[in-house]
Amino acid sequence: MMNDLWNEENLYIVAIAVLLPLTAGLVIVQVNPYYALVMRGILGAVAALVYALFGAADVALTEALVGTMLSITLYAIAVRSSLIMRLGIIEPDLPPEDLLQTLRQPLRPYHLRLELVPYPDQESLQAALEGKEVHGICFSQAAVKTPAPQYEIQTRVPRLYQILSGHLPLEKMAILNPAPPLTPANSL
Amino acid sequence: MNGIIIAMLLALLIPIYEAYRDSHIWQKMLAFASIATKTSMMILVVSVLRDDWMIGVVGVLILSVGNAALMLLAHVIKRSDEAGLYEP
Known part of the structure; x- marks a missing residue:
């Protein structure tokens, strides 16, 4: 499996999977809660892309629907009414x-x-x-x-x-x- | 196949850098819109290249849902903007 992943044919999967920790790091360094929410949306989009590339279409759909759309909206309302x-x-x-x-x-x-x-x-x-x-x-x-x-x-x-x-x-x-x-x- | 995806990946890095660098909330939202569209287009391209229609349907759904999330978030941020939180 590891050899499969590292051959030239599948190089793009590795390159795209690296985006996931990159955008997750961007979420962590945000100070403003609203900026962090936007970054969480970006992380959700990249995560859905990675899941779809690995063939997990159902997980990608759930990430986009619940992990990105629902959680961002609810958190935005929570931040807006508590701060x-x-x-x-x-x-x-x-x-x-x-x-x-x-x-x-x-x-x-x-x-x-x-x-x-x-x-x-x-x-x-x-x-x-x-x-x-x-x-x-x-x-x-x-x-x-x-x-x-x-x-x-x-x-x-x-x-x-x-x-x-x-x-x-x-x-x-x-x-x-x-x-x-x-x-x-x-x-x- | 590799070439197309790597080119799209390089295009995807531009709005990610923009979202990291720019400190204005609407610039970050623009970068989010760009990334949401680009990632779902990448899913669609991969689905066509692999001839996998299950991924293709999910790509279409993510393309529409990502923009819906953007609109909902933009609406909440616009209300905060009017209340004077993001005055320069």
Whole structure:
């Protein structure tokens, strides 16, 4: 069998089979989860080619249908809905766009997305934070009468506080330390 | 037979290198589209050369399914793109 594989007639099979570890290595070195998903699709296409070349047509079809199409789609949806910070805001009192940009900046290295969830008033905002509908809430300090309103972010997730603190312009946006230590009850 | 397949293999290496090198998500998707089409075309060529219609049918199915997976993934990434994750 080994001699069969290495003769000149079957050289192309060996050359194509080498692509499989090559593309698998490309999947491993990806840092961004979305890039890794695209690379997994490439790996699935190459794997289907190798399986078909070795005569395993059924395995190739399963790899293309389940291993590539279904798993990529499900993982893309899972990554998209888990790598997210849901921030509750009060609808008429939106923070300006440049403040949101400075908020997105420290989240970017962690591939976290910022999603704004609007609420009608302060009470429902607090209730959403306590009911764990959102990871954090953002509201303006009504008591401080400065020309530029100061915003405060309150989060129930200590890890988000660690990521965000020290990266925000304090004169425009402050973040409150979530007081209780990390317990299963207030983790993500 | 060897010559055709080796030439197709060399053509396949170009989008793989492109997917490795380029850091933009849509460039990687383009490379994925190119690779998905090229691999299924290779399956079709091998099936014709071997006169094996079982592999041929699977090649046609993979050709269509690979593009369906690409469209589904592109749709999810486009929604993330609109949410501002991939701004330069």
